[in-house]
Structures are given as C-alpha cells and as structure tokens.
Amino acid sequence: MRKVTLGFAVVVVLVGALVVASYGGAAKKAPASPSHAKVSGTVTMLAVWTGAEGDSFKAVLAGFKKKNPNITVKYKSATDPAAALSTAIQGGNPPNLAALPNPGLMKDFAGRGAVKPITFAKGTVAKNYSSDWVKFGTVNGKLYGVFFKGANKSTVWYNVHSFKNAGVKPPKSWSSLLTTAKTLRASGATAYSIGGADGWTLTDLFENLYIRNAGPAKYDLLSDHKIPWTDASVKSTLKLMAQVFSDTSNIAGNPLQTDFPTSVTNVFQPSKPKAAMVFEGDFVPSAAAGQTKAKPKKDYNVFPFPSVNGKGGDYVVGGGDVVCLFKDTPAARALITYLASPGAAEIWAKRGGFSSPNKNVNPSVYPDDITRTTASALAKASTFRFDMSDLAPQAFGSQDEFSDLQAFLKNPKNINGIAAKLEKDAKAGYKK
Amino acid sequence: MTSTSVGAEFPDVVRTPPAPPPVSPFRQVLLPFSFFGPALLLLSVFLIYPAIATVIRALFDDRGKKFVWLDNFDRMFSDDIIYTAIKNNVIWIAIAPLTVTLLGLVLAVLNERISWASAFKVVLFLPLAISLFAVGVIWRIVYQQDPDQGLLNAGITVAHDVFTPPGVLHNALPSGNALSNRFVLKQPIAAGDTAKLALTGILPEDVPSGAKQAVDPKPESGKITGVVWRDFKPGGGKIGVVEKGELGIPGASIDLLKDGKKVGSAKTDDGGGFTFDGVSGSGYTMQIAPATFRAPFGGVEWLGASLVVPAIIIAFLWTAVGFAMVVIGAGLAAISRDVLEAARTDGASEFQIFRRVTVPLLMPVLTVVFVTQMIGVLKVFDIIYAIAPGSVRNDATTLAFEMWRRSFSGQNQFGFGAAIASFLMLLFLPYLIYQVRSQRKNA
Numbered sequence: 001m002r003k004v005t006l007g008f009a010v011v012v013v014l015v016g017a018l019v020v021a022s023y024g025g026a027a028k029k030a031p032a033s034p035s036h037a038k039v040s041g042t043v044t045m046l047a048v049w050t051g052a053e054g055d056s057f058k059a060v061l062a063g064f065k066k067k068n069p070n071i072t073v074k075y076k077s078a079t080d081p082a083a084a085l086s087t088a089i090q091g092g093n094p095p096n097l098a099a100l101p102n103p104g105l106m107k108d109f110a111g112r113g114a115v116k117p118i119t120f121a122k123g124t125v126a127k128n129y130s131s132d133w134v135k136f137g138t139v140n141g142k143l144y145g146v147f148f149k150g151a152n153k154s155t156v157w158y159n160v161h162s163f164k165n166a167g168v169k170p171p172k173s174w175s176s177l178l179t180t181a182k183t184l185r186a187s188g189a190t191a192y193s194i195g196g197a198d199g200w201t202l203t204d205l206f207e208n209l210y211i212r213n214a215g216p217a218k219y220d221l222l223s224d225h226k227i228p229w230t231d232a233s234v235k236s237t238l239k240l241m242a243q244v245f246s247d248t249s250n251i252a253g254n255p256l257q258t259d260f261p262t263s264v265t266n267v268f269q270p271s272k273p274k275a276a277m278v279f280e281g282d283f284v285p286s287a288a289a290g291q292t293k294a295k296p297k298k299d300y301n302v303f304p305f306p307s308v309n310g311k312g313g314d315y316v317v318g319g320g321d322v323v324c325l326f327k328d329t330p331a332a333r334a335l336i337t338y339l340a341s342p343g344a345a346e347i348w349a350k351r352g353g354f355s356s357p358n359k360n361v362n363p364s365v366y367p368d369d370i371t372r373t374t375a376s377a378l379a380k381a382s383t384f385r386f387d388m389s390d391l392a393p394q395a396f397g398s399q400d401e402f403s404d405l406q407a408f409l410k411n412p413k414n415i416n417g418i419a420a421k422l423e424k425d426a427k428a429g430y431k432k
Numbered sequence: 433m434t435s436t437s438v439g440a441e442f443p444d445v446v447r448t449p450p451a452p453p454p455v456s457p458f459r460q461v462l463l464p465f466s467f468f469g470p471a472l473l474l475l476s477v478f479l480i481y482p483a484i485a486t487v488i489r490a491l492f493d494d495r496g497k498k499f500v501w502l503d504n505f506d507r508m509f510s511d512d513i514i515y516t517a518i519k520n521n522v523i524w525i526a527i528a529p530l531t532v533t534l535l536g537l538v539l540a541v542l543n544e545r546i547s548w549a550s551a552f553k554v555v556l557f558l559p560l561a562i563s564l565f566a567v568g569v570i571w572r573i574v575y576q577q578d579p580d581q582g583l584l585n586a587g588i589t590v591a592h593d594v595f596t597p598p599g600v601l602h603n604a605l606p607s608g609n610a611l612s613n614r615f616v617l618k619q620p621i622a623a624g625d626t627a628k629l630a631l632t633g634i635l636p637e638d639v640p641s642g643a644k645q646a647v648d649p650k651p652e653s654g655k656i657t658g659v660v661w662r663d664f665k666p667g668g669g670k671i672g673v674v675e676k677g678e679l680g681i682p683g684a685s686i687d688l689l690k691d692g693k694k695v696g697s698a699k700t701d702d703g704g705g706f707t708f709d710g711v712s713g714s715g716y717t718m719q720i721a722p723a724t725f726r727a728p729f730g731g732v733e734w735l736g737a738s739l740v741v742p743a744i745i746i747a748f749l750w751t752a753v754g755f756a757m758v759v760i761g762a763g764l765a766a767i768s769r770d771v772l773e774a775a776r777t778d779g780a781s782e783f784q785i786f787r788r789v790t791v792p793l794l795m796p797v798l799t800v801v802f803v804t805q806m807i808g809v810l811k812v813f814d815i816i817y818a819i820a821p822g823s824v825r826n827d828a829t830t831l832a833f834e835m836w837r838r839s840f841s842g843q844n845q846f847g848f849g850a851a852i853a854s855f856l857m858l859l860f861l862p863y864l865i866y867q868v869r870s871q872r873k874n875a
Contacts, residue, residue, distance in 0.1 A: 167666020
C-alpha cells in the first residue's frame with residue numbers, strides 16, 4: 001500500500017508542477033498604437049530604488065504627473081530587477097518601463113526582443129546626453145535606453161587636514177600623486193587607504209588606471225576579452241598599481257584585512273585619520289555616513305582620478321541605470337521621454353544622492369560642491385566607460401579577478417604571474 | 433496488493449463473528465492516504481523532488497539546456513578552490529563535532545556540581561539564541577586585525593605593550609641620506625664635526641611637547657655637536673637643511689659609537705641639540721636609540737589565509753557547545769542516582785565513575801549530539817559568509833559555501849552548483865543511514 005500511494009503522490013506532485021508551469025505562457029497583449037492626442041492611461045515601472053532613493057524617484061514621478069495629469073504611474077521596486085523582469089517577461093506581463101543596472105542586461109533583453117526601441121525619443125536623448133551615453137543606450141543602431149542615474153567611480157577622496165599639514169594640493173597626474181604620497185608620508189601621515197578585503201575596490205583602481213594608460217579603445221577590447229590579460233598594456237598598468245601597492249609603509253594597516261567601509265572611515269576623520277587618501281567612487285561619503293563626524297569640505301574632499309602620461313584627466317569609469325521600454329504605450333513613451341529631460345533629473349539632483357549623466361542638468365541644483373564636482377565630471381566626461389568587471393562574466397569579474405588582484409596586492413612584484421593568472425581565469429570565465 | 437496485505441491479518445486474528453464489515457476501496461486507499469498524504473505531499477514537493485531535480489540538474493550545463501553527462505563533476509574535481517573546500521570540510525568534521533561533544537560533556541558534568549548552575553547554563557546557552565550569521569558578524573569584529581577595532585588583538589596589544597612598548601616616534605623615517613634605515617649615521621665623523629640627524633614621518637602632534645625651533649649645530653673643537661629634528665615643513669622643505677619652522681625633537685637619546693662600541697650617550701634639548709664633550713680623533717659614528725622607533729604591535733592576522741579556518745571553527749564552537757551542554761545535561765539528569773551511588777559505595781573514584789558509568793550510560797545522547805553536529809558542520813555556510821573577508825573567501829570556503837557561491841552569488845553556474853550539492857548529498861548519506869538505523873533500533 002505504501003508503494004502505491006507514494007507513486008500516486010509523486011504523480012500528483014508532478015502533474016501539479018506541470019499545471020503551474022504551463023500557466024507561465026499566458027497571452028501577450030499587443031502594443032497599443034501610438035497616438036499624438038492627449039495621452040492618458042497607466043504606466044507601470046520597475047527599478048531598484050527603495051528607501052530614500054525610492055522617495056526621490058517618486059518625487060520625479062510627481063513632476064511627471066504635474067505635466068501629464070491624465071497618466072498614472074505605478075512604481076514598483078525590486079532588489080534584483082533583472083530576475084524580476086525575467087519572470088515577468090516569461091509570464092507575458094512585463095512592466096511598461098524598467099531601469100536596468102547596466103547596458104549589458106539591456107543588450108541581453110534586446111537580443112531576446114523583450115525591449116522595444118525608443119526611436120521616438122532619439123532627438124531628446126541626443127540633445128541631452130554626450131555621445132558615449134547615447135552609444136551605450138544603442139543596440140544594433142537602434143536606441144533602446146535612457147540613462148537616468150549615473151555613478152562616477154573616477155574619484156579620489158582625501159583628508160583635508162592631512163593635505164594641509166603636508167602642504168600638498170590634490171594632484172592632477174599619476175606621477176604627482178606618487179610625489180604627493182611621499183610628501184604625505186614625510187609629514188607623518190599615511191598616504192593610502194586600500195579596502196583590499198573587498199576585491200572590487202582593486203578592480204576599480206585597475207580600470208581607472210587602465211583606461212588612462214591604455215586608452216578607451218583597448219579598454220573596450222579588454223572588456224570583451226578580445227585582447228589577453230597578458231597584453232603589454234595590462235602589465236604596464238599593473239606596474240602603475242604596484243607603485244602604490246609596494247609602498248607598504250604608506251598604506252594604512254593591512255589592506256587585505258581592510259574592508260571598503262573601513263577604508264573610507266580611515267580617511268574620513270576630523271582628526272587623526274589613519275590615512276590621507278582613498279580611491280573610490282562618488283558613493284564613498286555614503287559608506288562613512290553615521291560612522292564618523294567628518295564634514296564635507298572641512299574634513300574631507302574629492303579630486304578627479306589623475307591623468308596618466310598626460311591622458312584621461314577627464315575620463316570617467318562608472319555605472320548607470322538605464323531605463324528601457326518593455327511594453328509600448330503612448331503613456332509609457334511620454335514617461336521615458338520625460339525621464340530623458342533635464343527637468344526630471346534636476347528634481348532628484350536637488351534632493352541629493354544622485355548624479356545625472358544628462359549634460360543639460362544645471363550643476364547649480366546639486367545640494368553641495370562635492371556632488372556638483374563628481375556629477376558634472378560624469379556628465380561632461382570626454383570618455384565614459386562602464387566598470388569593466390561589471391561587464392565581465394560574474395565568475396571572472398566578481399570572483400577570480402578579485403582574488404587575483406588581491407594576490408597582487410599581497411605580492412606586487414609578481415606582475416607577470418598575476419597577468420598570466422588573470423588571463424587563465426578570464427579564459428575560463430568568458431568561455432560560457 | 434494492498435487488499436492482500438490488509439486482509440491477510442484478519443482471518444488469523446478474528447475468527448468468530450461478527451464478521452468484519454466489507455472494507456470499501458475508499459477506506460482501503462484514501463483513508464490512510466488522507467492521514468499521511470499531506471506529509472508525503474510536503475516531503476515530495478520540498479525534499480524529494482528538489483533532491484532528484486538537483487542530481488538531474490548536475491548532469492546539464494550551467495544554462496540547463498545541454499546534457500553534459502558528468503562534465504560538471506569533472507569540472508568540480510579539477511578546481512583548486514573545490515579542493516580547498518573539501519580540505520576545509522575535512523578539517524571541520526575532524527575538529528568541530530568531537531570538540532563540541534567533549535566540551536559539552538565536560539561542561540554538563542561540571543554543571544551538576546556548582547551552585548548557580550542555571551545561571552551558568554543560561555550564559556552558555558545564550559549564543560544559541562543568536563543566529564549563526566549574527567554570531568559571524570560578532571566574531572568578525574572580535575577578530576579584526578587592527579587593534580583599535582578587534583577585541584582579541586586589542587587584548588594582545590595591551591599585554592604586548594607591557595613588555596615591549598612601541599617607540600614614541602614609531603612612524604618616523606630617516607630624511608635624506610645621512611642616516612641608515614636603522615638610524616645610524618652613515619659617514620664616520622671626527623671631533624669638531626657636526627651631526628645633522630634628520631627625521632621625517634612624524635605627525636606635528638607626535639612631536640614631543642616643549643619642542644622648539646631646531647638650531648643648526650655649530651662646530652666646536654674637542655666636541656661633536658648635533659641636532660635631531662623634524663626635517664619637514666608643509667610642502668616638504670629642503671631635505672637635510674634646518675629651516676625656519678622645523679622643530680627639534682627633545683628627549684631623544686643618542687649613542688656615540690667607536691669601533692662598534694658605545695663610548696657615550698646624550699639626550700637632546702628642546703631644540704633637538706646635543707653635544708658630546710671630550711672627544712678626540714676621528715672614526716666616530718652615532719645612532720638614535722632604536723627603542724624610539726620600535727613599531728607598535730600590528731595585531732595578529734586572525735582572518736588571514738592561514739588562520740581563518742580555525743578562527744571560524746572557534747566562533748562556531750562558541751554557539752554549538754551551549755546546545756551540546758544542555759542536551760547532554762538532560763541525559764545526565766535522566767541517569768539514575770542509584771547507579772552512581774552504588775559505584776561510589778563500591779569505592780570507585782569520581783573519575784572512574786565518570787569514565788565507566790556516566791559516559792557509557794550517556795552514550796546514546798553523546799552519539800546524537802555528535803551526529804547532529806556532523807551534519808551541522810557538513811552544511812556550514814552562513815558563519816563563513818559572515819566572518820571571512822573577501823580576500824580569504826577562497827581559503828575559508830567549504831562545499832556548502834562554494835555551492836552557494838557558484839550558483840547564487842551572481843555567477844549562475846547552476847550545473848556546477850548542482851554537482852557540488854549532489855556531492856554533498858552523497859557525503860550526508862552515511863549519517864542519514866546511521867540515523868534511520870538507530871531510530872529503527874529504538875522502535
């Protein structure tokens with residue numbers, strides 16, 4: 001009897017699973033034809049922003065409602081929009097719009113036909129964004145996305161008092177950064193704070209040096225793994241990194257045991273900082289929020305990542321959330337066009353915690369000088385590139401590249417060995 | 433088949449009327465099923481089906497599209513990190529369950545003999561009320577290398593500094609070329625010469641109080657004069673030159689050496705100046721006392737590649753021992769006092785009673801604790817995630833951790849992850865079989 005019922009139960013379970021699964025393929029709605037009459041309706045939108053960011057985005061949407069009183073926007077946040085979207089698309093019910101954390105995902109969805117081109121917004125986007133940002137929103141010659149929120153990772157943060165004690169100014173070039181570090185050390189300070197326990201801080205440093213040292217063209221090739229990591233340009237960049245890593249008496253504590261937040265609080269102190277500088281992006285102050293009493297401008301400040309061999313002083317490596325159209329309706333078109341306008345970005349910019357890639361956003365709306373500096377560097381960058389490790393397959397860009405650069409931080413003399421290891425891991429990671 | 437097994441019992445047991453009412457198919461099949469069916473359904477949906485699906489999934493590639501036979505297992509056993517994971521699992525299994533059981537036993541027995549036993553029990557049991565992840569967070573802070581942050585290293589630093597206190601100017605460096613790395617004057621000097629011992633790397637607030645503007649020493653015959661000063665002013669200043677605004681270092685002790693022997697010593701004044709009287713001839717050298725520059729204790733790298741696994745195991749013991757103690761304590765309470773009394777009357781020592789009476793009687797309980805810990809240790813994950821810094825995850829990893837990392841941390845190597853999970857399942861089997869068998873024995 002036991003056997004019979006067990007088999008019966010398994011059948012029941014399997015049938016049940018099949019029934020549930022088959023519900024996945026519900027019918028898709030045909031896209032409504034666009035009309036130029038007064039637009040009305042409901043738009044659904046999905047993005048990662050919650051909490052304070054969610055509130056700011058809702059303020060942006062309130063600005064939209066003012067202009068389009070007949071359109072209702074339903075905003076939903078998801079911690080992993082990509083996963084949520086995959087499910088929604090399978091279920092045939094994606095939101096009208098969604099903000100994706102990187103253009104790679106957009107390309108992915110475009111390849112599957114899940115996102116719709118936004119050729120109608122081409123004029124607005126071309127007017128408001130520099131060519132790199134337009135290019136990243138384009139797949140196969142068609143515009144698919146609008147970058148609403150950006151992140152600038154090409155910044156170096158420093159302790160104002162340490163710099164003042166040492167009598168140094170923010171350096172503009174890599175070689176003067178090294179001299180500055182020496183002077184800081186002579187003044188009694190420790191120049192560098194490195195959050196090497198978190199591998200991504202090291203990949204960010206590498207990327208900033210690489211794009212300046214090797215140029216954007218090679219950066220693109222290496223991002224796609226079309227040149228090997230044993231390339232001379234990689235090795236010469238590792239050599240630049242080693243100039244910092246091997247200056248061990250000038251690095252605070254044990255960098256391999258220092259996580260990113262600690263690397264920031266090392267520098268962000270009103271007195272007795274453990275180090276004078278930390279390399280990381282515009283999100284650094286938020287990592288120190290509530291942890292120290294340091295005040296912007298008075299205790300800490302920021303300078304753009306310095307040029308290498310005279311190149312790349314205004315290059316920016318970073319990230320951006322790209323808004324894409326998944327279900328085409330006139331109301332959705334109105335919203336995405338609105339999000340591409342400087343007015344929409346300025347609403348959030350005013351509230352803080354936001355950098356807009358939109359070059360026509362008035363810098364004066366940013367709440368403080370520091371955000372103004374990092375945000376305008378982002379919008380006005382002569383060259384912008386996405387964080388290379390974010391674009392790489394996760395097995396490489398979020399694991400092996402981390403541990404390889406951590407091994408390099410431990411032994412900065414081993415340039416050839418690390419380059420070979422990176423190449424071996426990249427080969428494995430990009431295979432799939 | 434069902435009717436025979438059910439019906440077969442009746443003729444033997446019930447011989448006399450009233451005859452059993454005819455058993456309807458509803459009662460035969462559906463009634464028993466309605467009793468254990470829900471449990472079976474839940475088990476099938478949440479355990480049996482996932483287990484089978486995992487094994488099948490392990491035979492497909494990461495995207496789940498292509499059947500790849502045992503490729504994932506091949507990948508798994510040719511992966512260095514998986515080797516580390518297996519090695520670490522072996523270390524965990526060899527150390528943790530046994531230690532937990534033994535410590536639990538010792539604490540439980542001791543607990544019987546102290547006053548305030550309940551309070552003691554509560555304290556030891558308390559860590560179990562904290563989630564393993566939170567335990568990890570707590571211990572990560574305890575283990576921080578920076579003595580300003582890590583409790584353990586702070587304690588060691590206090591003890592260390594009693595015996596070898598850090599130098600007052602531990603961060604200082606020789607400035608220019610006059611001094612070697614060990615703060616010895618490189619060029620020999622003679623009577624009538626001056627010595628400029630230039631230092632940098634000293635924070636303004638670290639300069640001893642009372643320091644005054646450094647004074648350039650003037651040569652005097654029959655004497656060696658010199659100065660120790662902070663050779664730095666904002667922007668750097670001129671190296672090796674006493675400039676305005678540069679402070680002397682007061683209170684530094686200077687040794688005068690000749691032929692490697694100490695022939696005199698002096699202390700600097702507020703301007704950093706010092707003088708050696710009554711010297712003649714040449715071939716002198718001097719050094720600033722090394723103790724001035726002794727580096728402070730930097731903390732033990734608990735969470736470095738070599739110590740991270742034992743460090744995490746200790747954190748795990750902290751939570752698990754309390755549980756073992758309570759379970760074993762309950763077993764201990766169930767032992768009849770008469771047996772112990774009898775042993776005592778027969779003249780057995782306390783240790784003999786423990787070894788020959790208590791432990792054998794407790795064996796079933798000890799085994800349960802041990803096996804539970806074995807299983808708990810095989811699947812250890814969250815505490816590693818919380819304690820190990822990113823830079824040593826490859827060194828601290830275990831199979832369960834690697835299974836999560838390959839499949840769900842964003843790498844999406846689901847075939848690989850499923851292969852690891854299947855392998856883990858295989859490792860669990862002996863314990864499961866053992867558990868089932870011992871339960872059958874008890875029943």
